[in-house]
Amino acid sequence: MAVERRTSRDIRSESRLDVMHALLSAEEATRNDLARATGLSPATVATVVGDLLSEGIVTESRLSAGRVGRPTTSLRINADRGRVVGIDVAETYVRAIVFDAALREVAGVETPRDEHESSPEYVVEGIGRTFEAALDRAGVGAEDVLGVGVALPGIVQRASGVVVVVPHWSWHSVELDSLRDRIGVPLVLDNPLKAIATAELWFGTGRESDSMVTVNLGTGVGAGIVLEGRILRGATNAAGxxxxxxxxxxxxRCRCGRQGCVEAYVGAPGIQQTLREVAPEHPLCDLEMQQEFIQALAAASAADTPDPAVEETLAITARYLGSALADLVAVVNPERVTLTGWTTWALGDRLLPLTRARLDEEAPGESAAGLRLEISTVRSNSVATGVAMIALERFLGDVGLVTTRVPIAL
Amino acid sequence: MAVERRTSRDIRSESRLDVMHALLSAEEATRNDLARATGLSPATVATVVGDLLSEGIVTESRLSAGRVGRPTTSLRINADRGRVVGIDVAETYVRAIVFDAALREVAGVETPRDEHESSPEYVVEGIGRTFEAALDRAGVGAEDVLGVGVALPGIVQRASGVVVVVPHWSWHSVELDSLRDRIGVPLVLDNPLKAIATAELWFGTGRESDSMVTVNLGTGVGAGIVLEGRILRGATNAAGxxxxxxxxxxxxRCRCGRQGCVEAYVGAPGIQQTLREVAPEHPLCDLEMQQEFIQALAAASAADTPDPAVEETLAITARYLGSALADLVAVVNPERVTLTGWTTWALGDRLLPLTRARLDEEAPGESAAGLRLEISTVRSNSVATGVAMIALERFLGDVGLVTTRVPIAL
Structure with missing residues (x-):
């Protein structure tokens, strides 16, 4: 049969990820702490910790012994096990972040991109240059790097080779073998939605819910869907x-070429179009940079004198967003929906109450009644962070510790 | 943590379901056949078969021995282990089907419902009466019944008690304790979408794909989503x-009270509205019974002389359906989409090519390129069949063989 069933190996893998997650949250913990935090049995925790110690992922130090019994030892992630790098290739920039193995940011570099230039050579060169600059700033060599993750703003899938489809770059099926040669260390490619969902799994609330959806609001919009602690990838890695x-x-008209997409209404350019429809002469209609426009909208909405056109634009946007989220609730019916991305950081607090009200009206039956709709607690660049975590998962997979199926490893 | 992880018990449970499924397909099989069909190891198959034999789910008979070695034995599902009953409560009828434990139909009864009457007392009485008539026709007593499944045309969820929300019945939170008392044997309630997806899991292609969606087209429309061999239920059993x-x-306007729902365009009354928009004076606009209308549309479309209004209605419907399926592909990205329900039986062959073309245009990137869009091979009443399977799964759960989480067992 074609269906991939979970095996007992997958269950051990999930236990290891649970323990690592608990250790990352606590920074330092005893085996008993870990059993409490994960709900795993003390015996399972002991086995898992042994596996992680033997691969050098975790280190152990002796705590002061109590008056009776054996001395307790405490555990932490071994930050010096190596580095992982996450690279977010966005419309207007490439950002590379170097993390230690305890997922703490060591250094980051952002280089601008010409958003009108999208040849594979240009993109590969930009990624390579940013990666090297980030290693320089972190003071590490490529030999210290356990893995690199690159998030590309399209659908990354594996057909005969690795294929990246980026409609607004007119990439319909670009192969990136040259990227592997340029980077020279183990490399994974993924989609930003899978990356932000992974960041939510490692740093946010993703491992606490049976089902959650992370919704990214920026130039583009999309969803990372997590079910039972795993990312829903779908048949071609295009889920979400x-x-x-x-x-x-x-x-x-959406920039993907089709009509009526959610993104054409709640992506940053869509919000600007709504303002144009509400007040064609409004000065904010002329702002060409999207992030600048969203920031200006947030500032106008926070000003002492209300701007009716801005208020109406926000109300209409919340109505669109609430309806579109209700569709996601209708199909997936998650426990949580978490909003992230730079539009969220700027406007999320303003949009949330109206969006929530619309969502409650539009979701079928009582399906949204218990839903938690909230703003993500994962800040920084969650795309770069998340895709670095995917690279780390790939490394853990390569040493046999986890069975996460990383779809596109170059 | 709140998340329910799979355990090694779940894996044993899935192996047992795989073996039962293979036995149902083959009717009769040796342990070696089962190992080949399921991909499980011979040792696992031997253990699983032992479990199923000891609960009387499976029986064994000796085959003629070969000239050398031990005689082979063959296995089949023990049809006489008991009966399960599936009851489909639809708008215009209640249908009860009695199955033996090998899931063969023993008897079925359909009683009409007054679609304008929806008091809980009337609904419970209709279910009870149809159930008893079906047992009579099958010649079995309630003591032979392992379980009964009832599919109600709404969202069935468990809050403080069991709550059924049926918007077009104005059921906003109806408790059905009286149904349990009336039926008097172990009872599960579920939603028709979960039932058809379960039928696809047991009898169709559901156990062969990592992800599939069964789309039901009738008065209402909806989707049953199967991921990794399990039904996606969601936080409140409303997924799909x-x-x-x-x-x-x-x-x-949709009959659920909201506007613009998929159902308002591709549900049977929606298709009739499209015909009214295309040709307000068309004689088929006056047909009041939905199934009669859909049959007449199919007949007109198959006639020697093409009816332009009918052709246009079908083309518009396929466009709506293709767009709506593309949304499902965008979010879930399944390997297969299977169409079922009485509109599908009548019009599916006509709608499929145009729907497919629209779906390919509207799905993001290449996400629909490898998608299998097909008409379900599960005929008969797949709601009644599926909900009977859910009742059987509950029985298998009660005797400790499977861990399927049946959400609403009364």
Whole structure:
């Protein structure tokens, strides 16, 4: 049969990830602490810790002994096991972040991209240059790097080779073998939605819920879906492309080429178009840089004198967003929806109450009644962070500790 | 942590279901056949078969011995272990089907319902009466019944008690303790979408794909989502309510009270509305019974002389359906989408090519390129069949053989 069943190896793998996650949260913990935090049995924790110690992922130090019994030892992630690097290739920049093995940021570098230039050579060169600059700043060599993750703003899938589809770059099937040669260390490629969902799994609330969806709001919009502690990838790694599901058949033209996509309404350019429809002469309509526009909208909305066109734009955007989230609730029915991305950081607090009200009206039956709709607690660049975690998972897979299926390892 | 992880018990449970499924397909098989069919090791198959034999789920008979070696024995599901009953409560009828434990139909009874009457007392009485008539026809007593499943056309969830939400019945939170008392044997309630997906798991292609979606087209429309051999239920058992996701914001009024739902366009009354928009004076606009309308549409479309209004209605419907399926592909990205339900039986062959073309245009990237879109091979009443399977799974759970989480057992 074609279906991939979970095996007892997968269960050991999940226990190891649970223990690592608990150790990352606590920074330092005893085996008993870990058993309490994970709900695993003390025997399982002991086995898992042994596995992690033997691969050097975890280190042990002796605590002061109590008056009776054996001395307790405490555990922490071995930060010096090596470095992982996450690279977020966005429309206007490439950002590389170097992490130690305890997932603490060591150094980051951002280089600008010409958003009108999208040849594979240009993209590969930009990634390579940013990666090397980040290693320089971190003071480490490529030989210290356990893995590199690169998030590309499209659908990354494996057909005969690795294929990346980026519609607004006119990449319909670009192979990136040259990227592997340029980077020269174990490399994974993934989609930003899978990356942010992974960041939520490692640093946010993803491992606490049976089902959660992380919704990214920026130039593009999309969803990372986590079910039972694992990312839903789908048949071609395209699950979560909610930004290109319909809000309105025959509606606004989307930059993906189709019409009526959610992104055309709640992506930053879509919000700007809403303002143009509300008040074509409004000065904010002329701001060309998207992040600048969103920041200006947030500032206008926080000003002492209300700007009716801005308020109406936010109300309409919340209505669109609430309806689009209700569709996600209708299909997936998650326990949580977490909002992230730079539009969220700027406008999330303003949008949340109206979005919530619309979502409650539009979700079928009582399906949204218990839903937690909240702003992500994972800040920084969650795409770079998340794709670095995918690279770390790949490393843990390569040494036999976890069975996470990283779809695109170069 | 709140997340329910799979355990090694779940893995044994899945192996048992795989073996039962293989036995149902083959009717009769040796342990070696089962190992080949399931991909499980011979040792695992031997253990699983032992478990199933000891609970009387499976029986063994000796085959003619070969000239050398031990005689082979063959296995089959023990049809006489007991009966399970599936009851489909639809808008216009209640249908009860009695199955033996090998899931062969023993007898079925359908009683009409007054679609304008929806008091809980009337519904419970209709279910009870149909159940008793079906037992009578099958010649079995309630003591032979291992379990009964009832599918109600709404969202079935468990809050403080069991709650059934049926918007078009104005059931907003109806408790059905009286149903348990009326039926008097172990009872599960579920939603028709979960039932059809379960039928696809047991009798169709559901156990062969990592991800599949069964789409039901009738008066209402909806989706049953199967991921890794299990039904996606969601936080409140409402996952799959794709029929009430948006096709068009501010679009057609849906009978659920909201606007623009997929169901308002591709549910049978939605198709009739499309014909009214295309040709308000068309004689088929006056047909009041939905199934009669859909049959007449199919007949007109198969006639020698093409009816342009009918052809246009089908083309528009396929466009709506293709767009709505593309949304499902965008979010879940399944390997297969299987169409079922009485609109599918009548119009599926006509709708499929145009729907497929639209789906390929509208799905993000290449996400639909490898998708299998097909008409379900599970015929008969797949709601009644599926909900009977859920009742059987509950029985197998009660005797400790499977860990399927049946959400609403009364």
């Amino acid at each position: 492309e909610w930004g290109h599901s319909l809000l309105a058949i025959d509606g606004r | 309510e794709w029929g009430h996701s948006l096709l068009a914001i501010d679009g057609r």
